[in-house]
Amino acid sequence: xxxxxxxxxxxxxxxxxxxxxxxxxxxxxxxxxxxxxxxxxxxxxxxxxxxxxxxxxxxxxxxxxxxxxxxxxxxxxxxxxxxxxxxxxxxxxxxxxxxxxxxxxxxxxxxxxxxxxxxxxxxxxxxxxx
Numbered sequence: 001x002x003x004x005x006x007x008x009x010x011x012x013x014x015x016x017x018x019x020x021x022x023x024x025x026x027x028x029x030x031x032x033x034x035x036x037x038x039x040x041x042x043x044x045x046x047x048x049x050x051x052x053x054x055x056x057x058x059x060x061x062x063x064x065x066x067x068x069x070x071x072x073x074x075x076x077x078x079x080x081x082x083x084x085x086x087x088x089x090x091x092x093x094x095x096x097x098x099x100x101x102x103x104x105x106x107x108x109x110x111x112x113x114x115x116x117x118x119x120x121x122x123x124x125x126x127x128x129x130x
Contacts, residue, residue, distance in 0.1 A: 024114065029088045033059065039083055041067050059115060096108045
């Protein structure tokens with residue numbers, strides 16, 4: 001007698017990817033996540049490719065992973081995917097010290113965040129089959 005299986009974390013028409021231990025503050029990471037929320041997967045990839053923010057490279061990797069999960073694990077159509085959710089969570093904060101004048105030290109905080117991206121397949125419209 002084993003444990004009952006867990007319910008799936010995402011719906012049948014969704015796929016998820018998580019980027020953990022991303023070396024950026026949650027506030028900065030959320031600015032880039034806001035950029036892609038609700039957009040089609042291809043438009044979001046294009047926006048992240050040409051974004052000037054350093055952390056956009058990491059967000060792009062997580063989005064590409066979510067798209068690959070949708071295609072390979074859930075057999076979803078890549079052309080109809082859009083970013084349903086993109087949310088950020090805080091994790092660790094590394095604390096370091098810099099030497100300062102007169103024997104003092106100044107604390108430097110190096111935050112780390114998690115990013116979760118969920119892509120969903122758009123429902124087919126009845127007007128497409130023509």
